[in-house]
Amino acid sequence: MGELRLMKGNEAIAEAAIRYGVDGYFGYPITPQSEVIETLMARKPWEETGMVVVQAESEVAAANMLYGGAACGKKVMTSSSSPGVSLKLEAISYIAGAELPALVVNVVRGGPGLGTIQPAQSDYFQAVKGGGHGDYHLIVFAPNSVQEMADFVEDTYELAIKYRNPAMILSDGIIGQMMEKVELKDFKPRFTDAEIKEKFGSWATTGKTPDRERNIVTSLELQSELQEKHNHKLQAKYQQMRETEVRFESTNTEDAEYLLVAYGSSSRICRKAMELARDKGIKVGLLRPITLFPFPTKQLAELANQVKGMLSVEMSAGQMVEDIRLAVNGKVPVEHFGRYGGIIHSPDEIVNALEKQIIKG
Amino acid sequence: MKEEIIIAGFGGQGVLSMGKILAYSGIMQDQEVSWMPSYGPEMRGGTANVTVILSDEKISSPILNTFDTAIILNQQSLDKFEEAVKPGGVLLYDPNGITSPPARKDINIYKIEGAEEAAKMGNPKTFNMIILGAFLKIKPIVKNENVEKGLEKSLPERYHKLIPLNLEAIQKGHDSVKSIQTV
Numbered sequence: 001m002g003e004l005r006l007m008k009g010n011e012a013i014a015e016a017a018i019r020y021g022v023d024g025y026f027g028y029p030i031t032p033q034s035e036v037i038e039t040l041m042a043r044k045p046w047e048e049t050g051m052v053v054v055q056a057e058s059e060v061a062a063a064n065m066l067y068g069g070a071a072c073g074k075k076v077m078t079s080s081s082s083p084g085v086s087l088k089l090e091a092i093s094y095i096a097g098a099e100l101p102a103l104v105v106n107v108v109r110g111g112p113g114l115g116t117i118q119p120a121q122s123d124y125f126q127a128v129k130g131g132g133h134g135d136y137h138l139i140v141f142a143p144n145s146v147q148e149m150a151d152f153v154e155d156t157y158e159l160a161i162k163y164r165n166p167a168m169i170l171s172d173g174i175i176g177q178m179m180e181k182v183e184l185k186d187f188k189p190r191f192t193d194a195e196i197k198e199k200f201g202s203w204a205t206t207g208k209t210p211d212r213e214r215n216i217v218t219s220l221e222l223q224s225e226l227q228e229k230h231n232h233k234l235q236a237k238y239q240q241m242r243e244t245e246v247r248f249e250s251t252n253t254e255d256a257e258y259l260l261v262a263y264g265s266s267s268r269i270c271r272k273a274m275e276l277a278r279d280k281g282i283k284v285g286l287l288r289p290i291t292l293f294p295f296p297t298k299q300l301a302e303l304a305n306q307v308k309g310m311l312s313v314e315m316s317a318g319q320m321v322e323d324i325r326l327a328v329n330g331k332v333p334v335e336h337f338g339r340y341g342g343i344i345h346s347p348d349e350i351v352n353a354l355e356k357q358i359i360k361g
Numbered sequence: 362m363k364e365e366i367i368i369a370g371f372g373g374q375g376v377l378s379m380g381k382i383l384a385y386s387g388i389m390q391d392q393e394v395s396w397m398p399s400y401g402p403e404m405r406g407g408t409a410n411v412t413v414i415l416s417d418e419k420i421s422s423p424i425l426n427t428f429d430t431a432i433i434l435n436q437q438s439l440d441k442f443e444e445a446v447k448p449g450g451v452l453l454y455d456p457n458g459i460t461s462p463p464a465r466k467d468i469n470i471y472k473i474e475g476a477e478e479a480a481k482m483g484n485p486k487t488f489n490m491i492i493l494g495a496f497l498k499i500k501p502i503v504k505n506e507n508v509e510k511g512l513e514k515s516l517p518e519r520y521h522k523l524i525p526l527n528l529e530a531i532q533k534g535h536d537s538v539k540s541i542q543t544v
Contacts, residue, residue, distance in 0.1 A: 180423075181393065
């Protein structure tokens with residue numbers, strides 16, 4: 001067993017990045033995720049593993065440093081909260097277009113605009129539908145515990161490397177600020193220059209190459225035929241993710257007549273709501289998407305053959321509910337129950353919503 | 362065992378660190394724990410509160426509306442959380458600065474003169490540990506030895522010399538808590 005600690009989600013993600021052998025972190029502080037860069041600065045990993053930590057002059061700069069680092073075949077990450085992630089989207093679209101692995105963490109707060117510093121889940125569309133311009137997808141993981149904040153650094157990055165595609169950890173102010181018990185993994189060494197050449201030498205800019213063609217990292221291709229071909233390649237990648245990388249957690253679905261669907265911290269509150277509803281004799285289950293892209297479409301379609309209705313519970317005005325409806329395709333009613341602007345649902349409210357909107361609806 | 366606690370008072374009273382020490386003590390005896398602070402603008406010069414849950418089983422929601430125990434350290438927090446104590450639950454408060462004391466008839470109420478006892482000990486910083494001691498007298502959910510380990514884990518090493526003083530304050534809280542109402 002690894003080392004046990006009591007940590008905030010934001011602290012855990014920073015510590016996990018050091019231990020996973022991340023080469024560079026580029027960020028800019030914003031509530032409720034500032035502890036990520038605070039922890040890194042206090043830990044001084046450059047003295048320990050050689051990891052670079054930069055507080056950039058802006059989110060835009062941090063995201064472009066991410067692009068540059070990724071192009072060199074380095075393991076790089078950035079983190080921010082909602083308004084800051086909006087600023088990073090241009091670079092994220094370029095990184096997706098240039099097919100580079102990188103990790104972006106969004107500790108979501110309420111919006112739109114500067115909104116509030118309190119937790120929300122209103123960046124779902126931005127995270128899973130692209131966000132930036134062009135037909136691209138991020139690999140999106142939604143942790144619901146501090147342990148997963150730590151674990152998902154490695155899990156998302158491995159997929160980012162596998163698909164040469166940027167990944168996102170979509171968290172929120174609750175998971176970022178909350179402390180829980182975390183088991184930390186052992187340190188992994190950073191890749192050496194030789195390892196980077198061996199693993200990523202076919203595309204990364206690793207220095208002078210008298211023995212081969214230059215690697216050019218770009219998202220620009222002005223010949224439409226080639227750009228369409230490039231897009232086909234990207235789409236094939238996304239399709240492969242849909243077929244092989246879906247992760248979800250289902251609880252009490254075996255005998256469920258009704259289904260709650262929730263991700264991240266909402267799924268924790270729904271777990272409590274499910275317990276309360278079961279105490280009242282309502283047979284309710286919970287499906288929690290762990291990956292938001294790719295989305296557990298198939299699993300929801302199957303459950304639509306079993307349950308009488310589904311309630312999507314989100315700290316938003318209703319975003320994921322659209323993907324659930326697409327999956328269910330009209331077979332059973334799918335409704336949304338949301339609180340937003342920094343308000344968090346109570347378990348009782350969720351049970352009431354289930355009874356009112358689904359059972360009696 | 363599952364104990365759902367809200368600790369609420371002024372920023373600077375040690376509300377968050379008290380919750381952290383309690384949570385660490387829970388980890389030391391293999392419990393599941395969560396610690397969820399208020400982190401809004403209300404922290405700056407105003408009230409601070411933290412929800413702490415200790416449980417033998419996996420914790421579902423880290424955010425709660427009702428609590429087994431409310432530890433209340435100022436009037437604003439009493440106004441806000443008195444109603445949130447589950448019937449039959451515990452309300453522990455420090456009467457210092459309280460102008461309208463708790464009035465519920467269906468909960469157990471305890472009083473601890475934390476500020477006064479800390480002043481007597483000659484170190485106002487022991488305040489939160491006196492309160493913690495009072496709570497652990499009412500609800501001995503973590504063993505003393507695990508509280509000591511929790512202190513070791515949550516205090517930076519340069520403060521470890523203060524652990525005996527903190528343990529003394531916890532004992533002081535143990536000895537000074539008074540029952541006001543039992544249901």
